Amino acid sequence: MKVIEVQNLHRIFEDADQQIHAVDGVDLVINKGEFTAIVGPSGSGKTTLLNMIGGLDSPSSGKIFVADEEMSKLSNNQLIDFRLNNIGFVFQSYNLIPVLTAEENVEFTMLLQKRSKEERIQRTKDLMQKIGLSDRMKNRPGELSGGQQQRIAVARALAPKPRFVLADEPTANLDSKSTANLLDMMAELNEEEGVTFVFSTHDQRVIDRAKRIITLEDGKVISDEML
Amino acid sequence: MLIKIAWRNIWRNRTRSLIIIIAITLGLWAGVFLTGFSWGMYDARIETIISKESSHLQLHHKKFREDYMAKHVISNLSAYEEVLNQDPSVKSYSSRLVVSSMVASSRSSLGLRVSGIDTKAEKSTTQLDQKITQGVYFKKKGRNQILISEKTAAKLKLGLGKKLVLTFQDVEGELISASFRIVGLYKSGNSLYDESNAFVQQENLAPLLKSNGGVQEIAVLMNDEREMATLQTKLKKINANIKVENWRELDPLMEYAIDSFDTSMQVVIGIIMIALAFGIINTMLMSILDRVRELGMLMAIGLNKTKLFVMIMLETLFLSFIGAPLGMLLAYVTILLTGKVGIELTSMESGMEMMGFSSTVYPVVLPDQFWKIGCMVFVVTFISAIFPIMKAMRLDPAKAIRKV
Numbered sequence: 001m002k003v004i005e006v007q008n009l010h011r012i013f014e015d016a017d018q019q020i021h022a023v024d025g026v027d028l029v030i031n032k033g034e035f036t037a038i039v040g041p042s043g044s045g046k047t048t049l050l051n052m053i054g055g056l057d058s059p060s061s062g063k064i065f066v067a068d069e070e071m072s073k074l075s076n077n078q079l080i081d082f083r084l085n086n087i088g089f090v091f092q093s094y095n096l097i098p099v100l101t102a103e104e105n106v107e108f109t110m111l112l113q114k115r116s117k118e119e120r121i122q123r124t125k126d127l128m129q130k131i132g133l134s135d136r137m138k139n140r141p142g143e144l145s146g147g148q149q150q151r152i153a154v155a156r157a158l159a160p161k162p163r164f165v166l167a168d169e170p171t172a173n174l175d176s177k178s179t180a181n182l183l184d185m186m187a188e189l190n191e192e193e194g195v196t197f198v199f200s201t202h203d204q205r206v207i208d209r210a211k212r213i214i215t216l217e218d219g220k221v222i223s224d225e226m227l
Numbered sequence: 228m229l230i231k232i233a234w235r236n237i238w239r240n241r242t243r244s245l246i247i248i249i250a251i252t253l254g255l256w257a258g259v260f261l262t263g264f265s266w267g268m269y270d271a272r273i274e275t276i277i278s279k280e281s282s283h284l285q286l287h288h289k290k291f292r293e294d295y296m297a298k299h300v301i302s303n304l305s306a307y308e309e310v311l312n313q314d315p316s317v318k319s320y321s322s323r324l325v326v327s328s329m330v331a332s333s334r335s336s337l338g339l340r341v342s343g344i345d346t347k348a349e350k351s352t353t354q355l356d357q358k359i360t361q362g363v364y365f366k367k368k369g370r371n372q373i374l375i376s377e378k379t380a381a382k383l384k385l386g387l388g389k390k391l392v393l394t395f396q397d398v399e400g401e402l403i404s405a406s407f408r409i410v411g412l413y414k415s416g417n418s419l420y421d422e423s424n425a426f427v428q429q430e431n432l433a434p435l436l437k438s439n440g441g442v443q444e445i446a447v448l449m450n451d452e453r454e455m456a457t458l459q460t461k462l463k464k465i466n467a468n469i470k471v472e473n474w475r476e477l478d479p480l481m482e483y484a485i486d487s488f489d490t491s492m493q494v495v496i497g498i499i500m501i502a503l504a505f506g507i508i509n510t511m512l513m514s515i516l517d518r519v520r521e522l523g524m525l526m527a528i529g530l531n532k533t534k535l536f537v538m539i540m541l542e543t544l545f546l547s548f549i550g551a552p553l554g555m556l557l558a559y560v561t562i563l564l565t566g567k568v569g570i571e572l573t574s575m576e577s578g579m580e581m582m583g584f585s586s587t588v589y590p591v592v593l594p595d596q597f598w599k600i601g602c603m604v605f606v607v608t609f610i611s612a613i614f615p616i617m618k619a620m621r622l623d624p625a626k627a628i629r630k631v
Contacts, residue, residue: 047629056527056625077531084529091527091628094520099235104228111228112529160529 002065003164003196004030004053009062011048011219022048023059024219030164030198035190037199037210045219046200047168053198054087054166055079067163084112088157088165092172095153096141102152103128103137109160127155131185147178151185158189164196171203183209229534233541240514244546247510251550251604252557254503258496258600259558263590265492267566269485271585273474279353280420281477282321282446283455286462289470291443295327295340298398300441306465307445314461316454317447319351324432325443328395330375330425332383339379339425341393342444343432352448355413355426362387362411371431373407376421377414385409393427397437405435417583500603504611511543511615522619523627532620539619543612544605551604555597562590 011023023045030036038046051057052064055071064071066086074082083089096105103124110120128134131151141149150170157165167186171179187209189195199206207213215223237244277283286307288299301307304322311320324343329336346365350356355374356364365372373391375383385391387409394404407427415421447462449455455473462471475482515522526535569587572579576586 051625054527056623056628080526080529080531083527089524089527091524094524094628097232097521097525099232099239104231108228109528112534156528 001032002029003032003034003067004028004198005063005065006049006053007063007065009049009052009064010060011045011052011057012060021219023052026062026216026219026221028214028221028224030196032163032196033190033194034212035187035197035210036212036214037201037207038214038216039201039207040216042202043218044216046216048219049216050166050168050198050200054089055083084109084160086163088160088162090150090153090157090165090167090170092169096149096156098141101138101140102133102144105141105152106155106159109156113160123159127159128152130189131155145178146174147181150174150178150182154182154186154189158195164198166198166200168200169202170199171201171206176205179203179205229538230541233538234545236514236538237542237545240517243510243513247506247546248550248553250503250506251547251608252554254499255551255554255600255604256557256561258499258603259555259593259596260561260590261495262492262596262600263558263562263566263593264570264588265488266593267588267590268584269488270591271589272481272583273485275417275583275585276474276478276481277452278448279355279358279415280417281474282352283449283452284447284459284462284471284473285477286445286447286469286471287443289468291325292470295325296400297324297326297396297436297438297443298400300398300438300443301445301466301469302441303466304440304442304445307462307469310461310465311445311447314458316449316451316458318450319348320445320447321345321348321352322429322442323349323444323446324429324436324438326393326395326432326436328393328425330379330383331392331394332385332389334384335382337379337382339375340423341373341395341425341427341432343427343429343436345429349426352446358413358415359411360414362409364411365428366410369408369410371405371407372410372428374411374413374426375409376424377412378418378421379425380409380412382422387412395436397435398439398441399437403435407431416580416585418577418581419583496600496603500607503604504607507543507546507608507611508614510546511539511612512618514542515539515615515619519622519627519630522622523624523630526622526624527628535620536616539616540609540612543608547605547608551601554604555601558597559592562592566590566592 006026006028009023009026010021013020013022026049038049040046048057052059059072069082071079071082097108100108106124106127107120110123128137131154133148133151136144136148144152154165171182174182183206186197190197199210201207211227213225213227214221286301288301291299311317322345326341328339328341330339360377364374380386383391390406390408392404392406394402397403449458459471459473522535566589569589572586572588579586
C-alpha cells in the first residue's frame, strides 16, 4: 500500500545570479512498512526531499502524494494539521520541549489532536514502555541522555498514530551505543508494528540496518536498492 | 498544556524574567505613586483654598471684581443672611467690607486688599486666628487694629504695635486716610495671599467707608462640597445684580491646573508605558531568538500559528500578572505610609509657598488610578508582545530547525 508517492519533483533555490537544483526530477514510491534510508553526500538534496515530503517545504514543480492526498493543494494551515495527523518527525536535535517532562512531551501531539485524556494517558504509557523508558516519565529532557531523548522523540513522533515517520539524521549526535539502541528500537517498531520509517542519513550504521536504500546525488536518484 | 508550557518557559531564564517583572512593578508603582503624590499636593491646596482663603462660595456685586470699587455693595445683606442661616449645608459665612488700599509706613508703602471682618464669623469661616504668628487676633479693646502678614511687615519695615496709614476710596469715591495699629502678624503659607491681604475690624472700617450696612463680599463655607451647586443656584436667584461664584470660578488658574491634572498625568504615565513597552518587546524578542529551533520543531510537529500566538502571548501576560499586582501593592503601601507622615520638600519651600502649595506633601490613594494604570499595563503588555510574536509566526519551520 502506497504511503508516499513523489512524481517528477523539482526544487530550485535562487541564489544571487544562479539557480540551484536541490531536487532535480525525483520519482519514487514508499510503501507501508518500509524501513528506507535516503543517502547521499552533503548537498545531494536528501534534507530538501525529506522537507518536501514532510510538508515543510514546497516543490518548485512536481507532485507529492501522502496517502492519496496531494500536498501542494493544501494551504499552510491545512499543511500544519496534515503533518500533525499523518507525519511523525524525528530531528537531529532539539526534538523535545525542554520545559515538559518525557511523559508530557509524548502526550503533546495527542493534545494538539484533542484526543481524550484516557487515550492520551494509556498511549503514552504504552509508548514509554515500548521504548524502555517507563521509569523516566517524569524527567525533563535536560535530565536525560542524548540517546534517551531521541527514543522519546520517536515515541512522541508515533503518539499521534502517523502514517509514517520522517527521521532527519536522527543518530548524528549519538554515540555508537545509543545509536545501536535507537536503531534496535526503530527496527522492532517497524517489524512488529509495521511503522514506516524514512531516514535521511550519512550514518553507515543506519544504512546497514535499512531495508531499502535510495541514493541521491546532485538532486537526482542514482540508485534505489531493495535489500 | 499551553498554559503549562508558557508558565514554565518564563522561568527558563530567571534573570531575564525577573528583570522584566521588576520593570513592570516599578513602572506601575511609579505611575500610581506619582499620581497620588501630585494629587496630594493639589488636594491640600484645594483644602487650603476652601478652608482658609476663598471658602466654597463668594458673593459680590456683579461689577465689584471688575474694578474693586467700594461703591459696588451687596445692599440687601439680610436677605442673604436669612437664606444662609437656615440652610443646613452652610457651616459658616463671613460678611466683609473690602477696599483696595494704599498702606504706608514712614519708610515704605504698598497696595493691599484690606478686609473689614466680623472677627467671630471670620474665625469659623477661614480660621484666620490660627494663622497669627505674632501678637493677637485683635484685642478686645482698642480702635483701628490691623492684622498684616509677616511679609507685609517686612516690606513696610514695621512690627507689632507700630502704626500704618490706610488710604482708600469710600463708597462715594472720596479719598479717606486713617491710621491703624498693628496688633498681629500672620502667615498663611501662601506668599501671594500674604502679600495681598490685611484685616481690620468691620466696625472700624464701616464708618470710614460710609457703607450704610452694605458689604462688598460674603464668603460661605459649607459642610459638604457636593451641596455647593445647589446653594449657588439658590443664592443666585435672590438678586440678579449679585454674582455668586464658587472657588473654581474665583481661582481660574487653579481650576485649569485641576482640569489639566488628568491630561498631564496621562502624559507622564504614557512615557512610563512606552519605556515599559520597549522593555517587554526587547525581552520577548530575545526569548524568541533564543528558541528559534525549538519553535521550528513545534511548528513542524503540528503547533499551528494560533496556538503559537497564544503560547507566547501567555508568557508575556504571565510576566504582567506577576509584576502588576506587586507594583500596585508597593504603590498602595508607600502612599499609605507617606500619606501619614508626609514628604518634606523643604528645599522647595519658598517656591511652593509662592504658588500656595505646602512644602509637606501627603500623597493620597486614588483607587480608580490603580485600576486605570493596571489595565494600561496589561494593554501595553499585550500590544508589545505582538511584534515578537509576529516574528515567531513568520519563521519557516524547515529553516528554523536547521538554525545554528
